[in-house]
Amino acid sequence: MDENSSELAPRKNRTVVERKSDLELVVTRVFDGPPRIVFEAWAKPELFQRWWVPKSLGVPLRSCEMDVRTGGGYRLEFGLDAANSMAFYGKYIEVTPPSRIVWTNEESGDAGAVTTVTFADQGGRTLLTLSELYPTKEACDEAIQGSAAGLPEQFEQLDALLIDLGDNA
Amino acid sequence: MVQYSAARLDVSFTALSDATRRGVLEQLGRADASITDLADRFDMTLTGMKKHVSVLERAGLVTTEKIGRVRTCRLNAGGLEDEAAWIERYRRRWDLRFEALDEIVEDLKQKEDLDGRK
Numbered sequence: 001m002d003e004n005s006s007e008l009a010p011r012k013n014r015t016v017v018e019r020k021s022d023l024e025l026v027v028t029r030v031f032d033g034p035p036r037i038v039f040e041a042w043a044k045p046e047l048f049q050r051w052w053v054p055k056s057l058g059v060p061l062r063s064c065e066m067d068v069r070t071g072g073g074y075r076l077e078f079g080l081d082a083a084n085s086m087a088f089y090g091k092y093i094e095v096t097p098p099s100r101i102v103w104t105n106e107e108s109g110d111a112g113a114v115t116t117v118t119f120a121d122q123g124g125r126t127l128l129t130l131s132e133l134y135p136t137k138e139a140c141d142e143a144i145q146g147s148a149a150g151l152p153e154q155f156e157q158l159d160a161l162l163i164d165l166g167d168n169a
Numbered sequence: 170m171v172q173y174s175a176a177r178l179d180v181s182f183t184a185l186s187d188a189t190r191r192g193v194l195e196q197l198g199r200a201d202a203s204i205t206d207l208a209d210r211f212d213m214t215l216t217g218m219k220k221h222v223s224v225l226e227r228a229g230l231v232t233t234e235k236i237g238r239v240r241t242c243r244l245n246a247g248g249l250e251d252e253a254a255w256i257e258r259y260r261r262r263w264d265l266r267f268e269a270l271d272e273i274v275e276d277l278k279q280k281e282d283l284d285g286r287k
Contacts, residue, residue: 031267032278037278050273130263
């Protein structure tokens with residue numbers, strides 16, 4: 001990596017995404033608090049749902065069950081009503097407070113990723129690294145391209161494109 | 170912005186100018202579906218739906234795969250943009266979440282401080 005931006009930079013910490021390989025996406029971000037606090041915000045359902053589904057995504061969370069311990073399960077359901085909802089679920093393979101959580105994503109069957117999030121102490125701050133490891137390149141491609149949350153945006157973009165084209169016709 | 174070739178844009182435009190085809194894209198955004206499923210859902214003949222799907226396929230918006238006797242259609246959202254643009258979108262989604270997480274971390278830190286002072 002090149003320059004590690006200076007302390008003088010604005011307060012906002014940068015989110016960096018890297019495609020490490022055909023199979024793996026890695027997200028990193030620093031938080032201004034110690035790992036035990038960032039871990040707590042991931043491991044307590046009432047805290048987790050406050051940030052995992054920011055309002056700007058425009059998709060309400062209908063239900064959220066999380067049993068954050070090794071071998072425990074989770075199930076998140078998004079949508080406006082029962083008929084138009086989507087569930088995400090899986091198991092926690094490893095939960096090691098306050099440094100590491102690993103879980104499966106089973107809603108996509110065999111194409112599901114294994115997600116590993118680690119919290120590393122950096123003198124009172126936390127370096128969070130989240131890795132999504134997919135079983136195949138195709139699954140990884142699809143995850144980047146086809147995520148449900150990205151779709152509304154995508155359609156907005158298409159709308160804008162169509163309007164532009166209409167104006168120029 | 171993203172680069173589109175003129176010919177490609179033209180095909181995409183034709184593909185998207187039809188309400189049924191847009192409906193099909195929206196449907197495939199939720200889940201993959203067979204041509205039969207789609208024909209039922211949009212109350213069309215199989216032949217009619219096949220035509221729509223093949224227009225979407227030519228535009229690179231949908232891919233199809235025949236497994237046994239069933240042809241499954243899925244969204245090929247990558248048909249619209251290159252990988253870098255998608256990664257940027259994925260990054261933004263995490264960024265939104267993490268901004269919300271920042272607030273919670275701040276709350277918890279303050280709470281700890283208060284508890285510590287008791």
